[in-house]
Amino acid sequence: MILPLLIAACTILDPNPEATIGRDGDAPPESGESLYLRNCAGCHGLGGTPSDTSVKTLRGWPGDFAKFDSTLTIGPSTMPEFPELDSSARRKIFDHIRKFPPL
Ligand code: HEC
Numbered sequence: 407m408i409l410p411l412l413i414a415a416c417t418i419l420d421p422n423p424e425a426t427i428g429r430d431g432d433a434p435p436e437s438g439e440s441l442y443l444r445n446c447a448g449c450h451g452l453g454g455t456p457s458d459t460s461v462k463t464l465r466g467w468p469g470d471f472a473k474f475d476s477t478l479t480i481g482p483s484t485m486p487e488f489p490e491l492d493s494s495a496r497r498k499i500f501d502h503i504r505k506f507p508p509l
Contacts, residue, residue: 438502441495445488454506460484466508474500 436444443452446464450456454464460483469477475496481487491499 436495436498438498438500441491441499442502445491446499449485454503455509463509464503465506467503471497471500 449458449461450464454467456463475493477485478488478491478496488496
């Protein structure tokens, strides 16, 4: 039976599975790309182009960091709020979406 071994291995590799990377704490820093893929890509698309036209494209998005920051705090329309993303995580995601080629 390999399953108990896998569970044991996961417990050893991730002794604190409740800790979420990107939040305040001791977790290692997560890249902007990884933060984007985990939190945003489901709606905004892998490369910033959403499949749902009611979601804004992030390619060539004209806003500055202050606007970006308030968007994540407010959660406009059907977009959720992201209180768990601190300013360092937000800055990394902002830098990541700036790499998307504009439309
Ligand atoms: C559940 C779907 C969903 C998720 C997840 C999501 N968004 Fe959005 N986002 C939206 C929708 C819908 C809009 C358009 C809101 C509007 O036009 O009022 C939007 C708009 C935006 C805008 C443009 C705001 C403006 O006024 O121009 C930015 C920037 C943005 N999202 C960034 C992000 C980032 C970064 C993440 C991840 C941390 C994220 N979104 C996660 C649905 C989502």
